[in-house]
Amino acid sequence: MVAAMASRTAKAERVAKVLLRLQRSYPDAKLALHFSSPLELLISLILAAQCTDEKVNEVTRTIVFKKYRKPEDYVRVPVEELEVDIHSTGFFRNKARALQGCCRALIENFGGQVPSTQKELLTIPGVGRKTANILLGNAFGMPAIGVDTHVLRLSQRLGLSQQTDPDKVEDDLNLIVPKLEQTRFCTLIQAHGRKVCVARKPRCPECSIADLCPFPDKTPAEPVRPPKPAFGRKLKHRV
Numbered sequence: 723m724v725a726a727m728a729s730r731t732a733k734a735e736r737v738a739k740v741l742l743r744l745q746r747s748y749p750d751a752k753l754a755l756h757f758s759s760p761l762e763l764l765i766s767l768i769l770a771a772q773c774t775d776e777k778v779n780e781v782t783r784t785i786v787f788k789k790y791r792k793p794e795d796y797v798r799v800p801v802e803e804l805e806v807d808i809h810s811t812g813f814f815r816n817k818a819r820a821l822q823g824c825c826r827a828l829i830e831n832f833g834g835q836v837p838s839t840q841k842e843l844l845t846i847p848g849v850g851r852k853t854a855n856i857l858l859g860n861a862f863g864m865p866a867i868g869v870d871t872h873v874l875r876l877s878q879r880l881g882l883s884q885q886t887d888p889d890k891v892e893d894d895l896n897l898i899v900p901k902l903e904q905t906r907f908c909t910l911i912q913a914h915g916r917k918v919c920v921a922r923k924p925r926c927p928e929c930s931i932a933d934l935c936p937f938p939d940k941t942p943a944e945p946v947r948p949p950k951p952a953f954g955r956k957l958k959h960r961v
């Protein structure tokens with residue numbers, strides 16, 4: 723019990739340092755998905771499954787948000803038409819049905835509005851804790867930890883959670899990330915996960931939090947190559 727408390731305190735202190743450093747590294751970090759309302763963010767999050775944020779932003783900017791402005795617009799069209807509009811985000815059949823199911827629930831249960839509590843959000847088909855928390859944090863300004871692929875990977879590498887289940891990682895982070903910093907923490911971790919602590923080969927030599935990271939498989943720095951001997955270059959000129 724005492725050891726667990728000490729370990730939690732040490733992690734919380736490390737989180738505070740990580741936050742400070744990443745804030746300096748990414749002062750303008752924000753959610754990569756573009757949106758101007760809770761509904762747009764909800765739609766983007768559904769489209770983002772197995773798709774890059776860049777592709778989702780392209781599709782929402784050029785087609786989806788122009789054509790579909792209210793939940794009723796998504797429900798009104800034949801599902802095949804919606805499939806064509808979101809085709810390039812992949813898994814378009816499942817996503818089209820998810821969009822219609824979600825918008826139907828918004829109309830029937832919430833007067834066409836996206837609700838602003840986790841309890842209500844979790845009643846919407848296709849909305850899990852990750853989506854609900856990203857919405858709460860970014861569309862409603864309520865601190866919450868949305869565990870996406872970057873938050874999951876970096877939490878493990880940074881030794882903040884040993885769990886592999888995103889909901890359990892969220893529970894661990896809730897104990898060590900101050901409430902008011904939670905959304906910011908996720909945004910900064912996502913920025914670092916995209917730019918430096920990437921999935922396949924993290925760029926540890928250029929990482930601003932390397933000394934705070936206990937990851938055992940850090941990428942080593944490239945060995946420095948000695949300069950070519952001067953006589954070798956001269957010889958080449960003569961030839």
Ligand code: SF4
Nearest residue numbers: 919924926929932935
């Ligand atoms: S040192 Fe490497 S593994 Fe650790 S956070 Fe930085 S990039 Fe990621």
